[in-house]
Amino acid sequence: MVKEIERFGIPIIHMSTITTISQAVGANRIVPTIAIPYPVGNPSIAGPGEEALRRELVVRAVKALGTSVEDITIFE
Structure with missing residues (x-):
């Protein structure tokens, strides 16, 4: 489905803890996340941390949206 959406010119970010799954489904822009139960957060870190x-992960994803890619790219 990711490839079909991108074929229409809409960039897609796949945020995932297991990047090999993202690669298997054909995602071109992959942002690795923290952990399976909390992909974009870590409840053991208090408050501002x-x-x-979370902000860093979202900023990384937004930057990846604006990056032109030809093949699978993992945005560390």
């Missing part, structure tokens, strides 16, 4: 972590 977790907010900063």
Whole structure:
């Protein structure tokens, strides 16, 4: 489905803990996340630390949206 959406010119970000799954489904822009139960957060980090972590992941994803890619790219 990712390839079909991108074929229409809409960039897709696949945020996933297991990047091999993202690669298997054909995602071109992959942002690795934290853990399976909490992909974009870490409840063991208190307050501002977790907010900063979440913000960093979202900023990375937004930057990946604006990056032209030809093949599978993992945005670390």
